[in-house]
Amino acid sequence: MEFIDYYKVLGIDKKAGTAEIKKAYRKLARTYHPDLNPNDSEAERKFKQINEANEVLGDSEKRKKYDTYGKDWQHADTFEKQRGAGKQAGGSGGYTYSGGEGTDFSDFFESMFGGAGFRSGRQQVRYRGQDYNATLQLPLREILKTDKRTLTINGKNIRITIPAGIEDGQTIVIKGHGGEGLQGGPKGDLYITFSIENSTGFEREKANLYTSVQVPLTTAVLGGEILLETLNGKVKLTLKPETQNGTRVKLKGKGLPVYKKEGQFGDLYITYQISIPSGLTEKQKSLFRELEQTNLK
Amino acid sequence: MGRYIRIKEFCKSHEIEESFVYCLQEFEVIRIQIRNDEALFDEAELPGLEKLLRLHRELDINPEGLHAVNHLLSKLEQLQEEVRMLKVKINRLKQG
Secondary structure (H helix, E strand, C coil), X not given: CXXXXXXXXXXXXXXXXXXXHHHHHHHHHHHHCHHHCCCCHHHHHHHHHHHHHHHHHCCHHHHHHHHHHHHHHHHHHHHHHHHHHHHHHCCCCCCCCECCCCCCCCHHHHHHHCHHHHECCCCCCXXXXXXXXXXXXXXXXXXXXXXXXXXXXXXXXXXXXXXXXXXXXXXXXXXXXXXXXXXXXXXXXXXXXXXXXXXXXXXXXXXXXXXXXXXXXXXXXXXXXXXXXECCEEEEEEECCCCCCCCEEEECCCCCECCCCCCXXXXXXXXXXXXXXXXXXXXXXXXXHHHHHCCCC | CCCEXXXXXXXXXXCCCHHHHHHHHHCCCCCCEEECCEEEEEHHHHHHHHHHHHHHHHHCCCHHHHHHHHHHHXXXXXXXXXXXXXXXXXXXXXXX
């Protein structure tokens, strides 16, 4: 167990006054506060250290004890007992401390001040634990229905429900699964951001899907049927005769599930792209010429 | 539809003036909705609001400062995410 120079931790002189200590503490706390340093364990460690330094130097009684024994802190208790016994004879007690909350201090602090039980009654500030952030990548096809998954975050297994229709970039919060609180504070939260990978050929806009489909010229002119592979299986599309290029049709309810609205689905929009045939045979060319003669427009 | 929290209740349980929340709304840090004459905010905004409240109390950061902090934290998160994605890509390229 090493001696900790709390003055050095706060970057102040041993003669520093209360105001100077407070100022130094606040300045460092602003730099290393867990809320300002997400996913930074080094900042969290540093924050605990400056918090501990403030706990000692910001309290006149603890500071006095710390200053008196300094590097001889291991003998502090013996000295205290001897001094306390002498004073009792004279009718005066030694240091008295009331109970407090759970603690997150160094071994040095615990050894010298007996941990949280050594509080002088000054209100202890509790700090909520750090929030954790994680990203979960999912293919678009896996958001078609609500699913449960077990994730391993910082060595702990967490079972989460992924609601159908979750958006790309959307974040869900799992309360109390972040870092441990400081000085008895509550745990932080876990933020899971979803990254939805889309390699389906369907463009997504919230719950609606968009795609374009190639239609043979003859089907567009004469009407007919084509098959389209959707995320939920094949769908037969019926084209009216003389369907124009760029015509858009809507298949109601064939889009993605609407987030957290059970039984509701978006729509699928299909744009027809009429393909101009290539590699025509002589006979086909001749038929087109015949068509041309009819002043077809 | 997500759940909504009454601003009055939030402020009472956190022992903070309602003006603090309205001030954050002015800076577009949170969105407040009025329903049946009651001011509410989406439950999803609760962790963010609690974080700002902690920063306000523990570090004496005023609402203007919280606005700046919030903005910079969002940027930080974006950058962290970008770094993470790039690392994944680099690893894929190394493996492939």
